[in-house]
Ligand SMILES: NC(=O)C1=CN([C@@H]2O[C@H](COP(=O)(O)OP(=O)(O)OC[C@H]3O[C@@H](n4cnc5c(N)ncnc54)[C@H](OP(=O)(O)O)[C@@H]3O)[C@@H](O)[C@H]2O)C=CC1
């Protein structure tokens with residue numbers, strides 16, 4: 001079976017590893033390397049902790065999952081042997097990856113944390129891969145959820161909407177729950193109902209032929225309370241707040 005190697009084992013790598021394990025990939029086929037947390041993952045999941053070079057030697061697909069500003073530092077002394085390298089480093093281009101790893105078999109991706117439950121949406125852009133590496137990458141990305149081929153020029157906006165997006169959805173759920181608590185709901189109940197409301201609404205939209213705007217109207221009974229709430233969102237420029245936050249995300253220079 002294919003062995004997947006992760007260099008860097010923080011939040012994103014752990015979400016991906018969880019997704020692989022959840023799909024039945026054996027912990028014996030997952031190798032990890034990082035200065036501090038790799039050993040803890042061996043204890044937690046039974047994955048194999050190796051030095052970065054040994055991990056490259058033994059893996060068929062190597063995921064770069066450290067912070068973007070560590071690219072040169074981490075790769076300087078490693079020999080990637082033209083193996084398949086999959087980067088999740090936000091803001092790092094294929095050209096920069098080729099120059100740092102000296103490999104031709106590279107996929108630039110931008111996943112999100114929902115890969116942990118195989119519900120991620122991942123953008124990717126790649127060099128010309130061998131047939132074997134194309135298949136290897138397809139199997140890997142299918143484990144994690146859906147994926148879309150994307151021009152590199154659109155990675156920044158994809159990263160803001162889909163990569164950072166879960167944080168913004170969690171922020172909305174928290175605000176909804178806090179408003180419930182402020183108005184007398186018990187904290188756990190408020191969080192549970194806010195979460196289920198967002199989950200059910202996202203599923204309703206995904207399964208519907210109607211747009212998100214049309215579905216808003218379906219909730220808004222004539223003369224009812226939802227109209228009052230939606231009007232208040234508009235008065236406070238809710239859409240502008242979201243657009244502004246996405247712009248700030250896109251314009252941020254990655255560390
Ligand atoms: N979090 C997210 O939702 C998303 C993140 N990304 C990208 O994923 C990457 C990782 O982000 P994230 O997981 O959030 O960050 P974390 O801070 O959680 O993880 C960073 C990891 O890098 C490891 N590391 C540090 N130095 C080295 C080194 N010299 N060699 C190997 N590993 C090293 C750290 O190791 P240790 O734990 O041992 O200290 C840590 O495991 C980033 O490039 C980011 O742009 C992309 C899309 C979404």
Ligand SMILES: O=C(O)[C@@H]1CCC=N1
Pocket residue numbers: 090159163164254
């Ligand atoms: O915060 C970050 O920089 C990364 C990229 C997208 C989500 N997390």
